[in-house]
Amino acid sequence: MSSVEAAALPALNLVGKLAQSFGVNEAALRLLLSIFAGYAFAIIYRKYVTFQHNKQLHHLYFVICGLLICLFNFGVDTYHSLIAITTTYVLARLLRGSPREFKILNFVFHMSYLLVGYYYTESDEYDILWTMPHCVLVLRLIGFGFDLADGLKEQDKLSKEQKESALAELPSPLELFAFAYLPCSFLIGPQFPYRRYKSFIEGEFKQHDGNMEAGLKRMSVGFVYLIVSQIGAVYFPNSYFLSDEYTQVSYFWRLAYLGVWAKVAIYKYVACWLLTEGALIMLGISYAGKKENGEHDWSGCSNVNLIILETGYTMQHYVHSFNINTNQWLGQYVYKRLKFLNNRTISYAAALGFLAVWHGFHSGYYMAFLNEYMTVTVEKQFASVWAKTNIDMYADIVSPPFVYPALKYFVQKLYDLFVIGWCMTPFILLSYSRWMKAYSAVNYFVLIGVIVWTIFYQTYKYYARAAKRREQDSTFGRATTLSPTINADAHDKRD
Template sequence: MDALFAPLAGLVGASVDQVKLIFCLLVAFPLGSLYIRIPSSNPNARHLFSIAVALFFFIPVLDIPGAFVQLLADMLFTYTMARYNTSPSMPWVVFWVVMGHLTANHVIRAVYNLSYETIEVTGPQMVLVMKLTTFAWNVRDGREKPEDLDKWQLARRVVDYPSLTAFLGYALYFPGVLVGPYLDFSEYNDLVTDALFKGVQVAPGHRRLPSGRKRVAYRRLIKGLVCLGLFVVLGGTYNFSATLEPWFINMSFWQRLVLFQICGFFERCKYYAIWTLTEGASIVTGFGFTGFNEKGKSTWHGAANIRIRRVELAENFKVLLDNWNIKTNIWLKECVYKRVTPKGQKAGFKSGIITSATSAFWHGVRSGYYLTFLLGAFITPLGRLMRTNVRPLLLPAPGAPPSLAKRVYDVSGRLASQVLVNYAAAPFMLLTVSASVHCWNQVAWYGHVLVGGGLVFFYAGGARYCKRLQAKRGSAQAATGTTTPVQAYAVPAALEKVFPPHA
């Protein structure tokens, strides 16, 4: 089918593979409307519909039948292993086999130096690894005593083993089969049987579907297309690869610094586009329903993998990460972080290291990925130190408006989050150590200066100094019965004219 997509690819300046991927994401919307019309009383028909659409995507459209065969092998292995292996180690066997297979394909991709524009097995396989490992743990939880499980495990455990058709329908759920969103089997089963909409009131003779589904889904479609348009029109020029070009190097430092932030935004636009489009297509099928808001309108947050506004306006790095690649964060927490922590013990440094290593290998084997994750491992504790030591000094008295210092702190947190995520993400897109070092050199290593300087400050006595200030403030509160005015820690009064404290 390449001949159908080649003219459009030439028109927009994208690869044929990219155009075919976007076609699959867009055609999932009308296919989702057909899917939801299949009666929930016939779940096998819904399973087979997902399987058929996935086959359509992989074979005639994307023309990667070999990739589909590899994915099918992982599915059949997991289904058989989870069914017949009743030992406690079963989920880890599944994990090592499917992760090992993914890593081998990542190595092949790196050896052949395939760009992100080339669609092959690793993209869909990354999503499938999350599904299969989660399914294995859900089955294991279904064999445990309920009192030994936490809330998430209890809600998602698999007690009645599914048929092969149901399992394949889950693994090949078509809106997310290529790039996500990932979902666990209980969520998929609730979708197929309409149990997700239990309690929704509808008129007699109508399908049990909350109103507003299409409105929300097609808003996601429009948002995704806007992000895609920004990436197509401007992302070709404003991306991290530009930092390697002579025209970028010949700019002044401040021009490079500003342009570097712009490049970071347009690099993110492609993720915003594909994740928002797949979220919308999932909502069309009914997935993602999370109840009703205070105005009685249906809400659909369950399929979200990205919250764009919260990423772009995050007040700190933790908030930014919590709203980026949401489904992967859930998988890492529930299927790695909590599982490597011995029962009855609190997760510690070892659990964090194992989880970070899993995330790195899951993403790939390019050296740039590891530079990103390594730097991120230092940014996170720096943010924690800021919130623990500095933020309490700037909090206003109960009922009082935020002081100028607190507003400056909040704005600084948002600015720092953006400049640091752009700096840390550059190697992830540039892929190699040499390109990453060259890029960081063009922006004077500002990320390392900010992070390294902050950590040195706190560990060299800054944390103790902040604690003393907090203790002094607490003593003043105890003596007067009030909260010490934050203005004592504010910026010079001359700036109050620019930033009125009660604005």
């Protein structure tokens, strides 16, 4: 029973009518209501459950709440998550003495199941179906599998990250289901290891105060981003960038509109993550220690860094500030475990490839992550070349002194606006024919720029190496001429 089928039932038809009256998608409304339900579940937990000494009640509470949310959104399709969690537990139980085989089978099963789900459900639009929370669950269970396998290794063979998340014992089925179905994070994340959940249940974060106020603040900021994203979607619908009207706009404004549209799409995700994070903070699971000023830090489950996101000006800033937990998961369980390749570039490309496959089969996902790879690479190359020019050293001659940094930052933010528009276009439009049409409207400017830059950079490196060799030869020649020792040896050999 999907959400559409669920709406046919008298008890659930209210949501469908409400969505129709507001002119919004019913599945999206159910998702939003479920996110807000997380606050109610968090308050109830803090008031009635958190002080219960029987930890089984805590786990049971989270399982029931998570299942209710899943049933409310996806009906009988809830069985997919039940199968996933049960399979991981059975594999862990049967292969406890074979951690390598367990990791491989656990990984292959979950990725295969997810991809088959994508194959039968994907369309050319973003659909809120059972595959949406399932992709979150897949990462959670794969990470759990790695942590469980790491728990059987010798401590000196583990990295600091692996030591912090490794599991020496297999949790009970109820504990695993509670971890997977935690209501405030089941639908859209964020990712966090089982060790954090265990610390939370055991009361390690309970004595710290301020979580209610911090959660409300995060929720308020999430509201602002939600409103901005909804207003932006009205002025910049996806269809506009596939229309003839868009191609008639001046080239500069085509690039600018594309960037604003991408920002609006990003804000939709940011809003959902902030609202979810607020509920997790209220729940009390996101404690991250103390700040330098002595205040409690509740950013342990934060999926976005707003300061970097809003003030940054490179693709690397987006990587470090957007979908933080998923990127950390990718780094810990994919990128760093490819060290045996002994090549960071290949490991990075493989990690992005995994992320693209995890999102689905649409070509837009693969192009989006290829864009990330290309732009991050070019940015690093450009930064190295720029540093050698020493142009920034002459900034003092510009008067008044704030003009140069202000002008530089303006250019950087303009670059940020234009490039994020390019990078996000395939991620939003998904199908090849659609994102290629949008790309043609802006004359493939980033692709051409990357090609031109690559030619320049390789030429620059060639001549830089040649100049360095000439300098080394010249230095050696002078040393030969000026060194009495070398000259004496040479004279002796001639004699």
